[in-house]
Amino acid sequence: MPPTASAIGDARTGWQYPPPMGDGDGDVVTGSLEPTGRFSTAGLSRWWHAAARSDELARAPLGRVVFDVPVVLFRDASGAAAALVDRCPHRNVPLSVGRCVHGQIECGYHGWRFDGAGRCCAVPGLAERGDPDRGARRVAALPVVESDGMVWVAVGAGGPATAEPPRLVGVGEPGYRTVGLTLDVPGPMLAAVENALDVPHTSFLHRGPFRGRAERVPVGVTVRHRGDAIEAVFEGEPVPPGLIGRLLSPDGGVVEHTDRFVAPALAQVEYRLGSRHIALNACYTPVDDRSCRLIAIAAYRLPIPESVARSALLPLARVILGQDNRMLRLQQQTVERFGGERFVHTPIDVLGPHITRLVRRLERGEATSGALPADEQVTLLT
Amino acid sequence: MPPTASAIGDARTGWQYPPPMGDGDGDVVTGSLEPTGRFSTAGLSRWWHAAARSDELARAPLGRVVFDVPVVLFRDASGAAAALVDRCPHRNVPLSVGRCVHGQIECGYHGWRFDGAGRCCAVPGLAERGDPDRGARRVAALPVVESDGMVWVAVGAGGPATAEPPRLVGVGEPGYRTVGLTLDVPGPMLAAVENALDVPHTSFLHRGPFRGRAERVPVGVTVRHRGDAIEAVFEGEPVPPGLIGRLLSPDGGVVEHTDRFVAPALAQVEYRLGSRHIALNACYTPVDDRSCRLIAIAAYRLPIPESVARSALLPLARVILGQDNRMLRLQQQTVERFGGERFVHTPIDVLGPHITRLVRRLERGEATSGALPADEQVTLLT
Amino acid sequence: MPPTASAIGDARTGWQYPPPMGDGDGDVVTGSLEPTGRFSTAGLSRWWHAAARSDELARAPLGRVVFDVPVVLFRDASGAAAALVDRCPHRNVPLSVGRCVHGQIECGYHGWRFDGAGRCCAVPGLAERGDPDRGARRVAALPVVESDGMVWVAVGAGGPATAEPPRLVGVGEPGYRTVGLTLDVPGPMLAAVENALDVPHTSFLHRGPFRGRAERVPVGVTVRHRGDAIEAVFEGEPVPPGLIGRLLSPDGGVVEHTDRFVAPALAQVEYRLGSRHIALNACYTPVDDRSCRLIAIAAYRLPIPESVARSALLPLARVILGQDNRMLRLQQQTVERFGGERFVHTPIDVLGPHITRLVRRLERGEATSGALPADEQVTLLT
Incomplete structure (x- = not known):
């Protein structure tokens, strides 16, 4: 049901409904309650x-x-x-x-x-x-x-914006096996990509199946800008608890963990420990401005039988994605109910705001080859 | 979900989305990919x-x-x-x-x-x-x-546009029995009427229950214009395979077959062989511009017991109408998704384009008593 | 499905569709077929x-x-x-x-x-x-x-319009017990409040469980205006048939019956006979302009065990409210289908039109402390 046109709110707390909308520019400011607007990603339709x-x-x-x-x-x-x-x-x-x-x-x-x-x-x-x-x-x-x-x-008028689609990690490389998954996602591409690359919610929303450390450990994160990609490299991260960690190393240790966004709509999550490697390639193809479809291929190089990996990875993925989809649906319903996004950010939202800004620049056709922002350092309790 | 406003398409193949819309005039050109637009039939609301x-x-x-x-x-x-x-x-x-x-x-x-x-x-x-x-x-x-x-x-302002409603064939005539059927149809009246009077799809979509000749046979079709009606007369058509044919003639032969549109929304299909006669009177009453209701009475004069005719005709009709409704629903969904109809015609679409043009003239109150188009001859492989 | 834009109707009977809309002022005239419009009650959002x-x-x-x-x-x-x-x-x-x-x-x-x-x-x-x-x-x-x-x-901008929320009858008073009920109502607040305080429909719609007198009895009704409340006092009403009546008096008699609207959205129904007292406090909180939520507390002082009262009152209330909800849903669907309310009133619609007028004045911030309308007398066959 659409909200009524009449503005309401509370003078004492300053809340206002419907909230005043931004210019849809997508410029996001850490710690701000200003509306960030809500924009279409239709400008990406010429990409692969x-x-x-x-x-x-x-x-x-x-x-x-x-x-x-x-x-x-x-x-x-x-x-x-x-x-x-x-x-x-x-x-x-x-x-x-x-x-x-x-x-x-x-x-x-x-x-x-x-x-x-x-x-x-x-x-x-x-x-x-x-x-x-x-x-x-x-x-x-x-x-x-x-x-x-x-x-x-590439469905957009004018033909493909780039010569080649993005490359996936591990797929078709020697020693790797793959498992695929396709799923409807009840939220826009940007919300889904941020969810896929957001570490803080995993310790909370997925604390049962995925994570769930007894005590939180500080981990250093480096954010790197690379033209049409942005990645977060986690340093000194212990092997995560749960199944993913056990597949990487039954005996613990320190893992190499990288989260990466590659334009226009690819989220990659990699875990490495020695020769062991798990790489999730998650394409979030927009269906429209309110929903997308996850089309994913996980590539892995692990010294375990294929049947074990498959029988463990897919059911785990379905549980986790079901929890994420519930949140993305609620988020989208609330954004529509209030007439637009109104997000506030903290330093540990390491990739989401950067991805939104990058996508806006790509949509406007602005060059991504100029001077890139410097690397950033953040500490995250994981 | 409504499509986004931004136009997309492919420069190399010339496709464009949303397609440029016509003036809704309903003028249809054989072999053209130009959009034919999509129009309301609300102008027919003053008719019975x-x-x-x-x-x-x-x-x-x-x-x-x-x-x-x-x-x-x-x-x-x-x-x-x-x-x-x-x-x-x-x-x-x-x-x-x-x-x-x-x-x-x-x-x-x-x-x-x-x-x-x-x-x-x-x-x-x-x-x-x-x-x-x-x-x-x-x-x-x-x-x-x-x-x-x-x-x-007659619900339209100004009262009934004609003195009498259209007459049905066979109903109430001596020697005829009738069977009735009412059904919601998930498409507009014009699409449903064309479907009812379209022969080519029957050999394909209904090839199981209705038709399904081993080899296609050329049949001559004469299209006749009659003021507020248009009919297609099939000459030299063999008794169709399947149940209808067997009811008409267990031994084969050549059948008289006429398909007829009578304004504002009546489709009639008649099969005759000697004294045997089956006449379907199908009224497609618009519910709105997206759907209609089929209210039909079939009249028949056949030398078989009523119970046999009824137990055969009604279940057959329900199967066929179920297949047609599926196509009409998909057609309507696609037309809405793309923002309008974009039909291309061939010579064997013998009645649909003519019906659309006739209805448009009636809606505009243009006289139907002037010079009528000449008869047309088409060959159809049936 | 929204109605088409084209106006239709019948010149002979003067009916017209869509009906011409009023100015939404809510001024209701007994015996008029003029549209009364349909208005939002969003102006009440600053009230408790x-x-x-x-x-x-x-x-x-x-x-x-x-x-x-x-x-x-x-x-x-x-x-x-x-x-x-x-x-x-x-x-x-x-x-x-x-x-x-x-x-x-x-x-x-x-x-x-x-x-x-x-x-x-x-x-x-x-x-x-x-x-x-x-x-x-x-x-x-x-x-x-x-x-x-x-x-x-109080969700409206500017803070609460009144210092205190309305008071309920009987709740927390010595000798009273309470039972609560919360229910979604598929119609706007004003339609639901009128339904709750409308006596004529009870003898018809609820004649099974609630009322159902063999012969109708004339009862005098006095309508009293009290600033932000309006009440209808029934004089000489026999104990109603059915359960409510039996709880009040197994032996019949004359009951004191008052129906009351208290701004902004409270309907109260009271039955008294000697020291026996049943008071329904029904808050109809708007969810939006098309639906509301009933949040009710019934307070009662009866010489019967609590378990008997509870096991009788709640199931009875659910049956009655289910019948009312069906009518409110049908009413709302029809109002939306025709593009607005078009009500005609009779003298026995004793409270509805007055409530609508009062709410409109409150929404416009017009004083309710001036000269009040005089009491009115109506006879109702109940």
Whole structure:
């Protein structure tokens, strides 16, 4: 239910509803109660975004929505990934509810068929041989590439903003195994990315399954700016309690831990201890400005059987992501209820505010190659 | 979720989202990818539309929505069909949730009663005898007539646009039996009418229960324009495979098949073979611009027991209409998602584009008695 | 589904849709079909409204929405009721989904804690000792008082409009027992208050469980205006049939019955017979302009065991309120469908129109201390 238009609030405490909105610039100030506004990330639609994992593209067509654009994915006759606008030009039924026949996609209403380039190849019942109108029956094809186990698309006008999609860590490298997961996320991409890279909430929200140290330990964090990426490197962090830690080292020790955002929408979390390595590659592809889809591949190099790793990692991930999704849904509902975000930050929100600022610059087309901010040092009780 | 305002698309394939909208004129061009727009049929609200089948009007009042107007139908003291605006003038509760008492409708909240003309006949608890305000408590009555087994209303301002509602085929004629069916349809009237009169999709979408010839056969189709009706006559069509064909002729042969649109919202499909005759009269009454209600009566003259015809026809109809409703829902969702229709036509879309053009002319009040377009000939592989 | 913009109607009966709207002034005229408009009661947000019963505030925080403002209620370290805006300043998750720890409320996402005044008391993981930004992390506290078994808040800008919340009848008085009930109501406050104080519908809608006299009896009603209250006193009313009557007097007799509205949103119904007394205090706190929450305490002085009264009163109340909620939901849906209220009144709608007029005056800040309307006399067949 939308709030009423009439402003209310309390003169004594200074609270005001609806809150005055910022200019949506996304400039965030530590310790400020000023509204930070709320903005669309539609400006990122020209970048490459993960639409599916490669192993999701099998016999059936796959319908996905990317930046509000319905897309149908399938494999063409050569086995290459194809991406078309998910609407039959005849009567506007989604092609994704049809089926794949010999590398063509067939609409479920009248049986029209299209190849991977969107060309109409068959119209059942049409007797004309010359078929002068075939060109008009074409479906728009979207730019698509496949790399690192992901199918990437760029739906925005003007074509892809970058030559290549971002690279994933560990996927396809010798000695690594992978496990994939795809999940709807009931919040915007930026909130989901911050959640994925936010350490403080893990000790609290996930204290059961994931963390849950008896006493908090101070850890030094270095924040590094790298053009279209930002990373937080944790120094002197003990092996975390719980399953992740036990997979890395049954005997404890100090772990190398890096959280990284890579534009436009990739969150990476890495844990290393000697030759052991776990790397989560989490793509948060915007569905619209209120929700996104997590398309993730975890790569790991661990001296344990694949079945053990899989049977442990996936169920753990589902529990943790379920807890996160609940918070992201509540956050989004509250932001909508109040008419915009109004966040206050502390020094231990090490990446979120930086990511928001970086994304805003990328959306405006501002160069990321100029002078980068200096590294920052923060202490976090983890 | 509404699409974002920002335009996106692909420069190389020329696709654009949201698509540029037409002027909503409904002029459709074969083989064009230009948007045809999307328009309201509210201009047809002054025409007679089926609100219910006569046999649906029994003891309980019946609430129906026609062109966004809530209507309550019931039988008055004389047994005649009555139609009132479905809102008690006292506290605005729908009268249709009340009950019928001696040919009056009684509101379920305070028990006020109204006759078929909308006059208030009782206010429980009110002691005044003179009752000077009785006139102010009147409910608006809507024009209503009953013919051919249907209850017709005209809700638009200015009263009925035509003297009589359209006539149904076969209903009430000697030697004919009838079977009725009412169903919500999750798409606009024009999409539903086109679907009902579209032959090409039947060979594909309904190939299981309805059609499913081993080899397609060329059939000549003549399209005839008749003022406020358009019909497609199929010549040389073999008895269709499946149940309909078997009811018409167990031994095959050539059938007379006519599909017909009669303004404002009636689709008729007739199959004849000798004295055997099946006529479907399908009224698609707009609920609003996004959905309609199918109120249908099939009349048939067949040398088989009524129980056989009924036990075969109704279940078959429900299967077919369920498949059609799925497509109409997907079509409507996609049209809304993209902000408007963008249809491309082929010569075998024999009636749909003509119906749209005819309805637009009727909405604008343009005469239908002038020079009619000449007949057209099309070949369809059926 | 919103109605279409195009106006329709019937020239012969004068009905028109959408109906022409009034100026929303709420001036109601007996016997008029003119639209009375529909107005927001947001102007009452500065008044004290019941947010919860005192016995609802236990260990867990309680989230309530009052005039579209999400509020979290809990008991602080001293046991006093506290009310904060239900949004963590950090990442805007509702505080009400967290928990109470030692009189502080803890957010469920990162574990931030706040006291009853909204001060931030803990940020897990933050190492800084000086904590210069603590003030910026404050949550707005709302005015709150506790009296007569209710927790009252005033959410509107400018602080409480009156010094004290309204007083309840019987609660806390010697010889009285109480029973509480809280229920969502799917209609606006004014419709719900009128329903609670409307006698004519009880004989009809609730004729099973509540009333249901064989013959209607004329009862004289005096309507008295009292500044920010209006009451209807029923004279010569026989003990009502059904349970309420039997609790008052197993042997019949004449009962003293008073229905009363007390600004801003309290409906009181009292039955007395000698020393026996039943008083219903029903607060209808607006959630928004379309719905409200009933927070009620019934106080009674009856020579029967508490268990009998409780086991009889609560189930009876739930049946009656369920029937009323159904009508209020249908009323609200119809009002929205037609774009506004269009009520017609009779003399036996003794309180509703007066309450609407009083509330409008209070919203505009017009004095209620001037000359009051004279008493009115009405006869009601009950």
